[in-house]
Amino acid sequence: MSPLTFALKTSPAQRIDCSSLTPDLLVGKSVSEIALLELVTGNSTARVDSLFDISGENTADIKFANSTDKLDFIGRNMTTGNITVAGNVGAYLGLFLEGGQIEVTGNTGIYTACEMKSGLIKINGNAGEFVGGARSGYKNGMTGGTVIITGDTGARAGDHMRRGMILIEGNAGDYCAARMISGTIAVLGNVGTHLGYGMKRGTVLLNKAPKQGIPANFNDCGPHTLAFLPLLFNSFAKLDSQFAKTKSFSRVQRYAGDLGGIGMGEILVKI
Amino acid sequence: MIINGVTIDATFAEAFPMKGTRLIITALNAKWAMISAQAFTGFATSVIACGCEAGIERELDESETPDGRPGVSILIFAMGGKSLAKQVETRAGQCVLTSPTSSLFSGLDNPEKEIALGQNLRYFGDGFQISKMIDGKRYWRIPVMDGEFLTQEKTGVHDSVGGGNFLVLAESQEQALTACEAAIVEMRKIANVIMPFPGGVVRSGSKVGSKFKALNASTNDAFCPTLKGQTKSDLSPEIESVMEIVIDGLTKEDIDKAMRVGIQAVCDLGAENGIRRISAGNYGGKLGPFHFHLQEIMA
Structure with a gap:
């Protein structure tokens, strides 16, 4: 069976809520039934077939073609299957994701992997602000799963993150790991300012020291060989990521913070 | 014949039914992995008085252990799941946690029946312990005087x-x-x-x-x-x-x-x-x- 493909007909003037186009919600539906579904766009609704050319029939394997940053909520609440997006996507990609995989060839908007619970999201491009974060006013960001970003992230990656792993192959923006509760963020490139601001627990693993230095609200705990790092790198091996190719290391400089709070978080810098 | x-x-x-599990102890070198394993499996000849029966299954090279260090595989058996859990926990706490450079892993997966391995040992960390979920398994990093003691949270039990x-x-x-x-x-x-x-x-x-x-x-x-x-x-x-x-x-x-x-x-x-x-x-x-x-x- 060929993938169920939604090819955007024209660049939409308004944002489109794609949350109903997931394997979970489309299973058992014929293409003609799917065509009749109504999507919220702007302040009205529009039929799927008025927005997309639809082809293929495998609802467990969905593709979005000609995608733009107007497509929001792709993969919302998804628990199984695959979604592949060719092009940029808008906000809330993988919101509440519970399983399955989403891969984007392009950039994503704000709140990628917001409050994600499990599964895998891979962004072959840059991600916007609040990757793996919590919705505004909510206290827990992602609670499981893995997010891979081959490019850079905007500010506040891992904001309020509680569990899971964010792997940033490029650079992380300002306030990375701010208010982080737990989990792991690893960055191969540079990180912005205010790293780990308000961080409670969790681990930020850096391939190199930040250009601007470690924030003042983290204390140096010295160089160490940490036994869990080889296990972490082993877990990267099965991923389609630069992290799988990164040579494992267990020797790191450990910084604890944010000491303005409970100070149980850590920044580990390769040495 | x-x-x-x-x-x-x-x-x-x-013979009689028992509950068993396999544990893997690793260390900086094979010598210290074996010392820890020998301590863990000491006074474990018979359930009649020892509470469990335990022994060293074999030595493991770096390619066979979760953390890529030399290790030793141990089997431990007791008459029931609760007594096995008690023996594993006390022995892990006194013989592996204490042993220089050691780490402790489960060598037997059974999601349907698990007992604590490092689940309670983590409290030795006095609040400084750190949990890590790696590949769906929880590990505890417990700060100790020689660095960090890494232990898996649970181990599987086998009939x-x-x-x-x-x-x-x-x-x-x-x-x-x-x-x-x-x-x-x-x-x-x-x-x-x-x-x-x-x-x-x-x-x-x-x-x-x-x-x-x-x-x-x-x-x-x-x-x-x-x-x-x-x-x-x-x-x-x-x-x-x-x-x-x-x-x-x-x-x-x-x-x-x-x-x-x-x-x-x-x-x-x-x-x-x-x-x-x-x-x-x-x-x-x-x-x-x-x-x-x-x-x-x-x-």
Whole structure:
């Protein structure tokens, strides 16, 4: 069976809520039934077939073609299957994701992997602000799963993150790991300012020291060989990521913070 | 049945159900992994008084361990899941957590039945402990004076078999011991089994019950050579020494294999080296439901 493909007909003037186009919600539906579904766009609704050319029939394997940053909520609440997006996507990609995989060839908007619970999201491009974060006013960001970003992230990656792993192959923006509760963020490139601001627990693993230095609200705990790092790198091996190719290391400089709070978080810098 | 002049008795070894798990201890080098493993498996010969039976399964090289360091694989068995959990936790806390450079991992996955491994040891970290979920498994990083003690949170429990055994009847102590040593060398090559007694060999095999009310096991007088004229002996005049090898395993089939290679190694020495009979601890069905018929195993 060929993938169920939604090819955007024209660049939409308004944002489109794609949350109903997931394997979970489309299973058992014929293409003609799917065509009749109504999507919220702007302040009205529009039929799927008025927005997309639809082809293929495998609802467990969905593709979005000609995608733009107007497509929001792709993969919302998804628990199984695959979604592949060719092009940029808008906000809330993988919101509440519970399983399955989403891969984007392009950039994503704000709140990628917001409050994600499990599964895998891979962004072959840059991600916007609040990757793996919590919705505004909510206290827990992602609670499981893995997010891979081959490019850079905007500010506040891992904001309020509680569990899971964010792997940033490029650079992380300002306030990375701010208010982080737990989990792991690893960055191969540079990180912005205010790293780990308000961080409670969790681990930020850096391939190199930040250009601007470690924030003042983290204390140096010295160089160490940490036994869990080889296990972490082993877990990267099965991923389609630069992290799988990164040579494992267990020797790191450990910084604890944010000491303005409970100070149980850590920044580990390769040495 | 006679193999190389050694009589294989038409009897069976009687074994009982246990709960078991496999643990992997790693360390900076093989020497310290072994020291920790030996401490963990110390005083664990028999559930009668030790609360568990444990032993070293084999050494592991760097490619076989979760953290890429040298390690040792351990099997530990107890009569039930709760007693196993208690033994694992106390031994891990006193013998592995304390051992320099060590890490402790589960070597047996069974999501349906798990017991705590580092789940409660983490409190030793006094709030500084760190949890890490890696590949769906939770690990605890506990700060200790030599760095960090890494331990997996849980380990799987397997329905196992304890008390598989055979007796080596020889013309002298030296000959019995030599034969048992040869058997142990071969049996240690079999996966999923341990021989929990000192060096794998027991010289004080027991029978069920005692004339003393406080004891539920006592010396197996029928196989004690010094009592040949004093009790209902199972020994012929030329037998001067009997030694037993006890085997615990994750499955009955594993014990079958171990008994086969062990008995074969003894028989290879043969009558010319003073080995006269192979028998087994048969308690008339009072001890357990698993029966290892010697002649079937060697057929």
